[in-house]
Amino acid sequence: MAEHARDDADLVTRAAAGDMGAFEALVRAHADAVHAHAYRFFGDAQAAQDATQEVWVKVYRSLEGFGSRAAFSTWLFRVTRNVCLDMLRSGRRAATPIDPVQLHGIANDDTASEAVGAVDLETAMRALSPEDREAFNAVALFGLPYAEAGTVLGVPAGTVKSRVFRARRALTTLLSLDAKGGA
Amino acid sequence: MEMDCIRTQATISALHDKEHVTDENAEAARAHCDECERCRAFEADLGALSGLPMPKAPPELIGRIMVAVAAIASERAQEAEEIVPPASEAAASDLESTAPRFEWFTGNVRWGTFGALGVAAVALVLFLVVGTGRPVTDKATVATSGGSTSLAAPEAVTGAAPAAPAPTPAPARAPDYLAFEARVYTPGSLLSDAVAATQSVGTLSTAFGGNGAPTQIPAYRSPLTDGSIVVKGPDGTRLYEPVTRMFNSAKYQLVAGNAIERFGVWPELPTRFQAPASPDGFPTFTAAGADALGVRTYAAKGVPQAQGFAVAPGTSATDPAASNPNWTWWEPLLMP
Numbered sequence: 031m032a033e034h035a036r037d038d039a040d041l042v043t044r045a046a047a048g049d050m051g052a053f054e055a056l057v058r059a060h061a062d063a064v065h066a067h068a069y070r071f072f073g074d075a076q077a078a079q080d081a082t083q084e085v086w087v088k089v090y091r092s093l094e095g096f097g098s099r100a101a102f103s104t105w106l107f108r109v110t111r112n113v114c115l116d117m118l119r120s121g122r123r124a125a126t127p128i129d130p131v132q133l134h135g136i137a138n139d140d141t142a143s144e145a146v147g148a149v150d151l152e153t154a155m156r157a158l159s160p161e162d163r164e165a166f167n168a169v170a171l172f173g174l175p176y177a178e179a180g181t182v183l184g185v186p187a188g189t190v191k192s193r194v195f196r197a198r199r200a201l202t203t204l205l206s207l208d209a210k211g212g213a
Numbered sequence: 214m215e216m217d218c219i220r221t222q223a224t225i226s227a228l229h230d231k232e233h234v235t236d237e238n239a240e241a242a243r244a245h246c247d248e249c250e251r252c253r254a255f256e257a258d259l260g261a262l263s264g265l266p267m268p269k270a271p272p273e274l275i276g277r278i279m280v281a282v283a284a285i286a287s288e289r290a291q292e293a294e295e296i297v298p299p300a301s302e303a304a305a306s307d308l309e310s311t312a313p314r315f316e317w318f319t320g321n322v323r324w325g326t327f328g329a330l331g332v333a334a335v336a337l338v339l340f341l342v343v344g345t346g347r348p349v350t351d352k353a354t355v356a357t358s359g360g361s362t363s364l365a366a367p368e369a370v371t372g373a374a375p376a377a378p379a380p381t382p383a384p385a386r387a388p389d390y391l392a393f394e395a396r397v398y399t400p401g402s403l404l405s406d407a408v409a410a411t412q413s414v415g416t417l418s419t420a421f422g423g424n425g426a427p428t429q430i431p432a433y434r435s436p437l438t439d440g441s442i443v444v445k446g447p448d449g450t451r452l453y454e455p456v457t458r459m460f461n462s463a464k465y466q467l468v469a470g471n472a473i474e475r476f477g478v479w480p481e482l483p484t485r486f487q488a489p490a491s492p493d494g495f496p497t498f499t500a501a502g503a504d505a506l507g508v509r510t511y512a513a514k515g516v517p518q519a520q521g522f523a524v525a526p527g528t529s530a531t532d533p534a535a536s537n538p539n540w541t542w543w544e545p546l547l548m549p
Contacts (some may be wrong), residue, residue: 050279050282054275057278057461059277061270061275062270066267078268081283086281090282090285107500152267169230174233191226191227198262199255201257205262205265
């Protein structure tokens with residue numbers, strides 16, 4: 031994590047100085063996380079791509095002002111979250127929630143391996159509450175510590191811990207990873 | 214200390230994220246797992262969950278992103294060029310010995326510092342008017358626009374007008390120009406392979422910066438719509454931007470009559486034009502106006518300026534002609 035942060039800081043410095051190769055390296059290193067968050071937010075591939083492009087355009091425009099006041103991954107998560115929320119608020123895109131009850135019906139099937147095939151991770155993700163999902167994404171996709179995720183989300187680190195745990199329990203259950211059930 | 218399943222799994226989840234957990238809690242969770250099959254399974258499931266594939270950004274999306282940011286970089290470079298106000302050439306030439314040159318604008322452009330240059334220009338005018346008791350020229354005006362002030366002196370436009378001062382000595386070597394279909398381009402941003410255009414628009418002949426024989430290489434369609442082309446050179450795939458100047462709110466590109474087959478070669482007039490025998494363009498050209506930078510333009514007989522115009526030698530190094538020692542010819546920008 032610390033090694034990645036150092037690499038990111040170096041790439042950001044070079045990209046801000048006009049090194050397009052460094053900026054591309056940043057994009058390649060983090061595009062999947064941005065895209066995955068957006069995909070989970072909108073549940074739509076095209077919206078995810080639009081949001082991902084908009085995030086990186088905003089990042090590029092703001093590189094000079096970024097400095098090193100925060101970890102790049104924290105800043106990137108903040109930009110990603112804001113872009114998705116802005117797209118939603120502006121009415122350009124809509125989130126597509128799925129009823130978690132339907133997922134339980136599949137996930138509780140006797141043939142757990144088939145259930146995993148039928149309900150993939152991304153489908154299960156949509157069953158999470160938006161709060162739990164974005165906390166999970168901040169930590170699992172962007173690698174943010176609870177405290178930094180809490181700063182971006184505007185909640186205490188303990189709340190992030192609870193949300194991430196709740197998301198994990200739901201996902202392992204929905205995906206039948208926890209075939210023996212939880213406590 | 215004993216833990217129930219919920220607290221144990223919450224602790225396991227935090228440990229999975231490498232968050233700080235007290236030794237006491239970690240020990241209690243470990244002890245609970247030793248005796249609880251469900252919590253051991255949860256711990257294993259976290260590993261499985263982490264290993265599940267997440268939606269990947271499509272490779273072409275990264276290319277699109279890089280094209281978008283390359284367009285922004287290009288816009289920024291263009292904006293930096295356009296910050297130079299019309300007719301600033303005269304003031305700039307007067308101030309050249311004391312003021313920073315164009316690098317000033319292409320670096321960290323700040324209107325505050327640019328305003329300082331304007332104030333210096335005003336001060337110079339006031340000094341000449343008040344100090345000498347006469348205007349700089351009969352038609353000199355002080356033009357204020359967009360927070361900047363500049364000296365607008367029609368007689369002082371660059372480009373070897375008969376009464377113009379001696380031309381700026383030309384640099385010994387031209388910029389790193391390429392010529393494609395007789396039009397001149399200058400190096401822009403490096404592009405990644407993901408961005409590299411694949412649609413060839415023709416070939417050009419160059420040895421780049423080397424001394425060897427020039428070779429025919431393909432020029433590719435640019436992902437941008439600014440008239441640039443993409444060329445794969447020794448340092449990678451690069452945008453080559455058209456050398457342009459603004460005239461009557463339109464872009465005109467430098468056209469070369471000679472072969473520019475390696476970096477450092479100055480463009481010359483198209484061969485259909487006889488080299489002027491006089492600094493005023495006679496007998497080939499006649500002074501006809503000025504471009505957006507206040508550089509004098511010259512019309513060729515029988516050719517409307519909208520279709521092309523000439524610029525005399527002796528422009529400043531920051532002019533698009535870059536102190537070319539030759540007359541240059543400019544035609545409307547075309548998209549390759």
